[in-house]
Amino acid sequence: MSNERKRRFGDRNDGYRIKESDPIHSFMPFMLPNRCDNEAVMSELIELTKIMEYVDKKNESNPAFKYTMFHVICAAIARTIYMRPKMNYFYKNKRLYERKFISETFIVKRQLADNAGETLAIVKFDPQSNMSPIEQIHTQLEKIVFSVRKENKDDGATDVMGILTKLPKFILNIFMGFINFLDNRGHLFKDFVKIDPYHQSVFLSNTGSIKLTAEYHHLANFGTNSFFVLIGERHNHPYYDQDGNVEMRPALNLGLTIDERIADGTYFANTLKIIRQLINNPELLDIPFTAEIEMEKKQ
Numbered sequence: 001m002s003n004e005r006k007r008r009f010g011d012r013n014d015g016y017r018i019k020e021s022d023p024i025h026s027f028m029p030f031m032l033p034n035r036c037d038n039e040a041v042m043s044e045l046i047e048l049t050k051i052m053e054y055v056d057k058k059n060e061s062n063p064a065f066k067y068t069m070f071h072v073i074c075a076a077i078a079r080t081i082y083m084r085p086k087m088n089y090f091y092k093n094k095r096l097y098e099r100k101f102i103s104e105t106f107i108v109k110r111q112l113a114d115n116a117g118e119t120l121a122i123v124k125f126d127p128q129s130n131m132s133p134i135e136q137i138h139t140q141l142e143k144i145v146f147s148v149r150k151e152n153k154d155d156g157a158t159d160v161m162g163i164l165t166k167l168p169k170f171i172l173n174i175f176m177g178f179i180n181f182l183d184n185r186g187h188l189f190k191d192f193v194k195i196d197p198y199h200q201s202v203f204l205s206n207t208g209s210i211k212l213t214a215e216y217h218h219l220a221n222f223g224t225n226s227f228f229v230l231i232g233e234r235h236n237h238p239y240y241d242q243d244g245n246v247e248m249r250p251a252l253n254l255g256l257t258i259d260e261r262i263a264d265g266t267y268f269a270n271t272l273k274i275i276r277q278l279i280n281n282p283e284l285l286d287i288p289f290t291a292e293i294e295m296e297k298k299q
Helices: 021-029 047-061 069-082 133-150 156-164 169-184 189-194 266-282 282-286
Strands: 015-018 039-046 089-092 095-099 104-111 116-127 202-203 227-230 234-242 248-259
Touching: 015 089, 021 095, 021 248, 021 266, 039 047, 039 089, 039 234, 039 266, 047 089, 047 248, 047 266, 069 104, 069 116, 069 133, 069 202, 069 227, 069 282, 089 116, 116 133, 116 156, 116 227, 133 282, 248 266
Parallel strands: 104 202, 202 227
Antiparallel strands: 015 095, 039 248, 089 095, 104 116, 227 248, 234 248
16 A cells, blocks of 8 residues: 555545556456446355464463454455555546545344344554554454444444435435535545545455355445455365375465456466465564565465
């Protein structure tokens, strides 16, 4: 992700204008203007042995809010976005932008019950902070979960939606038309961008926490979100060595849905390698964003 720079002509409140040099990608938003028409779907099997060892070690000090595999995956995704800035690109009004920040959003259930309410959680990372990615996600999620489950508070977006849904439909349609008008021109209110889940870097859904097997989730034409991640249920998976011997190890599936216009297949493939390497070496997530980390050249 680029360092904060002076706003130039064509920039948005939430993104820097990127001028396409590739004719194919320059033409694609005119040929396929909707984000949902450009979904690239990928799946990655994650072996969990090292994550589980890492989480156990982090929890040896018995923190009040335990570290989990979800924290590790969120931190790995955020670190990857920092290292692979095109994963933070988005198209709006047929123009390409780089988001000015790294953020993640997800749903938090108040309780694991059918009739339990849901609220949105948004975590914004500070790449210039001395705090590591894993510490940033852990610290912010602790505050969010306490607020939602202990104090029974809603997030800003849920509060706003609760008010808007009480309006007559024609007024709500006018309001959303106005929001889209501002968004297409890059002048959407900063406070709206701050609380809206569809204006963040990546939307994550931990379907494994509710014992649901799913590897695909659509993107949305509303907003600017180009990246959706599904985290599957933990299970035992067979791994084979060179001699054909099999060993059952804990694993889960990651399902990734990406707007294919933001980069090419090679870029996505190399991005997946980095996600895999960070998860296989979770101690790298204890290093601040700006610190250099050595990644494997080949997988």
